[in-house]
Amino acid sequence: MRFSRMLAGLSLLASSTLLAQSPIEIEEAYVRAVPPTQANTAAFMRLINTSDQDISLVAAQAEVSAVTELHTHLEVEGVMQMRQIDQIIIPAQGQAELRPGGLHVMLIGLNKALTEGEMTSLQLRFSDDSNIEIALPVKSVMSGMMPHGHHKH
Amino acid sequence: MTPIRILLITCILALVATLVFIRQQTEPNSSAPLSTQGGDFTLNSAEGPVSLRDFRGQAVVLYIGYTYCPDVCPLSLAILGQALKQLPEEDAARVQGLFISVDPERDSLEHLRDYARFFHPSLIGLTADKATLDQVVQQYGAFYRRVEMRDSAMEYAVDHSSRLYLINPKGELVGSLSHSSSPDLLLRRIQELLND
Numbered sequence: 001m002r003f004s005r006m007l008a009g010l011s012l013l014a015s016s017t018l019l020a021q022s023p024i025e026i027e028e029a030y031v032r033a034v035p036p037t038q039a040n041t042a043a044f045m046r047l048i049n050t051s052d053q054d055i056s057l058v059a060a061q062a063e064v065s066a067v068t069e070l071h072t073h074l075e076v077e078g079v080m081q082m083r084q085i086d087q088i089i090i091p092a093q094g095q096a097e098l099r100p101g102g103l104h105v106m107l108i109g110l111n112k113a114l115t116e117g118e119m120t121s122l123q124l125r126f127s128d129d130s131n132i133e134i135a136l137p138v139k140s141v142m143s144g145m146m147p148h149g150h151h152k153h
Numbered sequence: 154m155t156p157i158r159i160l161l162i163t164c165i166l167a168l169v170a171t172l173v174f175i176r177q178q179t180e181p182n183s184s185a186p187l188s189t190q191g192g193d194f195t196l197n198s199a200e201g202p203v204s205l206r207d208f209r210g211q212a213v214v215l216y217i218g219y220t221y222c223p224d225v226c227p228l229s230l231a232i233l234g235q236a237l238k239q240l241p242e243e244d245a246a247r248v249q250g251l252f253i254s255v256d257p258e259r260d261s262l263e264h265l266r267d268y269a270r271f272f273h274p275s276l277i278g279l280t281a282d283k284a285t286l287d288q289v290v291q292q293y294g295a296f297y298r299r300v301e302m303r304d305s306a307m308e309y310a311v312d313h314s315s316r317l318y319l320i321n322p323k324g325e326l327v328g329s330l331s332h333s334s335s336p337d338l339l340l341r342r343i344q345e346l347l348n349d
């Protein structure tokens with residue numbers, strides 16, 4: 001308990017978290033703040049694969065929700081369609097973007113309100129059997145959409 | 154009046170009646186593609202029934218979605234909330250934001266009230282029975298459908314179109330914006346509605 005809290009504190013300092021020698025790096029992760037009566041929310045982030053093999057995110061577990069699923073959002077002729085998916089592939093030496101309107105980690109059955117500015121934790125499991133636990137901030141929709149230091153190359 | 158004059162008037166009246174009749178026959182067809190004409194509706198809020206006509210004299214921005222929607226609904230409402238916050242106070246009093254949920258099964262009136270207020274204190278959350286919602290959705294050229302999610306704890310999703318509908322102070326639908334619009338663009342469009 002104490003150790004994981006320390007880890008959470010450490011990852012607060014670094015924008016990316018790398019644990020247990022996973023070749024996956026995570027940037028700009030956040031959970032969307034929701035009204036107190038809201039039963040679910042979504043987490044967004046950039047997953048970077050530093051290895052030479054494709055790796056998939058295959059499962060997630062949030063500390064604040066009963067169930068955590070991998071979802072995507074498709075826009076078909078102006079109609080938004082949310083669907084559950086088995087995995088999110090992160091190509092070798094590439095990245096996967098989880099962002100509003102597309103891929104997301106869905107937190108279902110929140111056991112507490114998520115207020116902007118708080119930190120919460122999320123465990124991610126990958127197809128290479130590596131696990132990463134990240135601490136991520138709770139952000140409002142608008143501030144989540146405009147992360148500081150978001151550079152396009 | 155001479156019989157000839159009576160005949161003439163009768164002919165003219167018959168001609169006018171025929172033209173009016175032809176016009177009425179063709180009019181529904183010529184306006185048929187305009188399925189997105191908007192118009193009045195009455196839905197439920199936690200504070201009682203709300204109709205579009207209650208806001209005559211105000212600009213109205215309307216969004217149709219559901220609260221389980223993870224991103225485009227909160228995004229659209231956040232854009233709306235942001236635009237409302239940027240309006241000068243005297244203008245803000247002349248604008249009403251409405252959020253209509255097409256998921257009445259999960260979105261209670263109390264939840265919708267709290268959810269809407271989270272994005273801006275003046276936003277009103279609305280829903281109704283399926284038949285009423287279907288009518289409003291059709292009026293505004295929107296779309297929704299329930300889709301079962303077999304392996305998901307969500308049980309079902311609600312596929313839906315995602316537009317911010319712009320309604321002028323006369324209650325007329327004049328356009329719409331997507332959820333990828335900036336709050337600044339929405340702000341400008343709201344000001345156009347008010348200055349019209």
Ligand SMILES: [Cu+2]
Nearest residue numbers: 071082106223
């Ligand atoms: Cu989702």
